[in-house]
Amino acid sequence: MKSASVSWRIVLVRPRNPLNIGAAARAMANFGFRDLMVVAPHDPVWQETRSAVGAEDVVKSARAVDELLEAIGDASLVIGTTSGSRRTLDRELIPLQELPAWLAAKGSKRARAALLFGSEKHGLSNEHLSHCHALVRIPTESNCPSMNLGQAVAVCCYELARANIVAARPPSSRVFLSDPANIHSLVHLFDRVVRVLDQVGYLKPKSRAATLVKLRRVLLDLGLTNNDVRIVGGILAQIEWKIGMDNSE
């Protein structure tokens, strides 16, 4: 398995039940995962999260943030989980049991990857899903597709550990030109693109939001490297200059 250096972060988005955060942390500890982030937990969920047995370290080092981007900004690969029971964006849908092979085929090296779980009630929103490179579906029965959050985390951690793709250590912080660009720099690039598109009149008020979701998906699918981002940034700078935009940033 070539993806041995993938370092996983588990991200719980708007969990409602503190027991589930504790359960997720415990499953992570069971299978050797350490990096837990919680996005906008419903109050007072976060405060009530107690150290689950054996998972004290995971809970103690877990971080709560307000926005999804704060949790995935430094990741170069974002995978959302879905029960697959409703229609979603046309992201590639990977059965969980094929995720390790999918990662190996991608040849992700030195990647920091984030695995997202939505709220118990609503799962991940389309906005959340638009930040995902691909979706993973746990192969549940069609008449009972929706899993308990803590159990879903357990099953996913088991599958990743099973394939021996859990990295013991976080990836080296050295950034290579040919490394996949992280979400933070892609968001920055995307914001610049949007400003240019607004300026040249590409975005129409009525379809603006839908177009942006579509474009973000296209940008993610390109799999830009740091080098690509640098090149596109240079091109954007010239276009901004030509059309009289302030690009003094």
Place this chain on the structure above:
Amino acid sequence: MKSASVSWRIVLVRPRNPLNIGAAARAMANFGFRDLMVVAPHDPVWQETRSAVGAEDVVKSARAVDELLEAIGDASLVIGTTSGSRRTLDRELIPLQELPAWLAAKGSKRARAALLFGSEKHGLSNEHLSHCHALVRIPTESNCPSMNLGQAVAVCCYELARANIVAARPPSSRVFLSDPANIHSLVHLFDRVVRVLDQVGYLKPKSRAATLVKLRRVLLDLGLTNNDVRIVGGILAQIEWKIGMDNSE
């Protein structure tokens, strides 16, 4: 995989927390298991077990019995689960991920098999273990080996369902959301990009040729689909219009 005809019963021995029985039932329903038996639940655990979401049928048809033998009497194969952290009887210890292959090698046909889970606190006793043909160990970390009961059931059900899925279906053929763009349309797109870059002053005479070679390589590496080409074409048209280029082609 020959184990498709094995019929599994999940047996919880002396569970203490009614939430865990409900959680076990839900995980079973998620992965298509229906046969749940509970041995000597601590009072009033059994009465408090509420129907977990989507697992009403499993809970309703579950049976509580006083003695383990009542739960496994009609089974031809009994497998116990263990965290493997203490010395047990000299039963064969099978890593969970190898259980399907182990079953297939045994050639168990039309078998009724029982998978036993001990209490949250003490696991299965030596007396319980003495009824097992073999033990299964979930491959947890040695510093945090003990799983939450509901999560352990979920992971085991997932592995058993996974084996059937993997056995029943050939590897999924990759689905392309859109066909890759052909070279002709990429060349056409590249020519338009180059004209825009000339117009906005990105290409310098001295480095022009080298830059174009680099950019073409970047464009190829992106693996654009026909859909991507269409979108980028639309964006280019607006930029061409804004900077006063003739794009009447």
